[in-house]
Amino acid sequence: MWHLVTYFADLYGHTGPGYTGAMFTEFGGGGDRPEVAHAVTAEDIVAVSTLSVDIDPLHALQLTGAVTSEGAEARAAIERGEARLQDATSVPIDAVEIGRLLAQLPTDLDLADATDEDLAVIDLLWAEVRRKNLGQTRASKLLARKRPRLCPVIDSVVVAQLGHGVGRTDFFGSLRTVLQDATLGLPAHLAALRESAVDAAMDAARSGSPDQLTRSDLVPGLHAAERIGRLSDLRVLDIVLWMEGQTR
Template sequence: MQISERLEALLVPAGEHMAVAALQRYFAPLPAGGFTGAYFERLGGGGDRPDVADTFTSDDIVAVSMLSVTVPASAVLQLLEARGPELGGLLAKIPTDVALAEITADEVGGAWPVRDVYRELLAIPGIGETTATKLLARKRPHLVPILDAVVTAELSVVKGRYWVPLHAWLTADECAGHRRLEELRSAAGLGSEVSVLRVFDVLAWMVGSGYVPEN
């Protein structure tokens, strides 16, 4: 993963006004402006609220559609019915109250419980990397970042290797990256329901999609 010059320009103090403008544009209420993705984490009270945190629900399916993803009907039945209990058991091993920057580099390795759910999601026909990360981000928004084609291109992600390098960037220099994203979230007037990972994701996506003019 490489922070592009265009994205870096939003993350440094001198570019804060551009970053705030991009975030406010993305999360502006519809229909006056904004994007449907602004409702991804908020729909139905969130996918990580206690009563549904360990279960994929129909709200989660609708939420990922806010991010331009359509889950095939056969895959929906696997998520909600056939494989629901199995996936729920795996989700139960992943905390909801821990941020990615709060765990160690070793914890993000091969034994990370998030990877078990990720592999099981990919095993469902019709669910690829983008859909799997969006479903996981819905259930554990503070732990799992979204990875789609735009973010992959903007950050030069190689073969899906994203979680470890992103964790390294967030935690470097006493979590400077994490703290900077918190500052931008606050400056944009967003609540804590929008994770710092989503702040990063939205900024990378807005830059990669051409919504942020180059200065």
């Protein structure tokens, strides 16, 4: 619980978030809001940077559709045998294809409820986004920005915390299985954790006491309770795992 409250705490003097990732899902109104749900925007690129990674400028231009036709043209050239590219990860990203695939994934779909067909679409989306210098961590954070209820962040800390083998490519399917396991009851536990953190954040904000926070330069966040209350289950899981990993 206190991992969440700490993550959404402010720097002393309320000059900004102690962890910039606190703004990841909500920056600019969110990457899954209706008007931008099926396209990667400049706001999404900035949001990803709040999680301490940057997307290469050329990839950013391709993702946001500034060079809309190059991806499709490159793919056609490969099919004709005319392209001189080392492999598929060298192909320009096709923003139109990304939009088409995103449109097949509802913004209110949780990973626990995803079908095999949904995961197949995610695999196609992953293949379209994944490029040289746009690896697993960056790609997963971009997809988590667009579909925070469906796509988890996959980085070294989270993978290590979950004991997921290095190099395995079945993270989405494996996590879905865990979320669907009725004996574990993980979704209910995450919901309870979120509710407890909301209450704790409200109490901390009212008292102004930073005693339970794990960093001495932080104070209770003015808007922490609201932001925590809007988190998806996957984002709750990601933050708790990441924060726990930082303490070890």
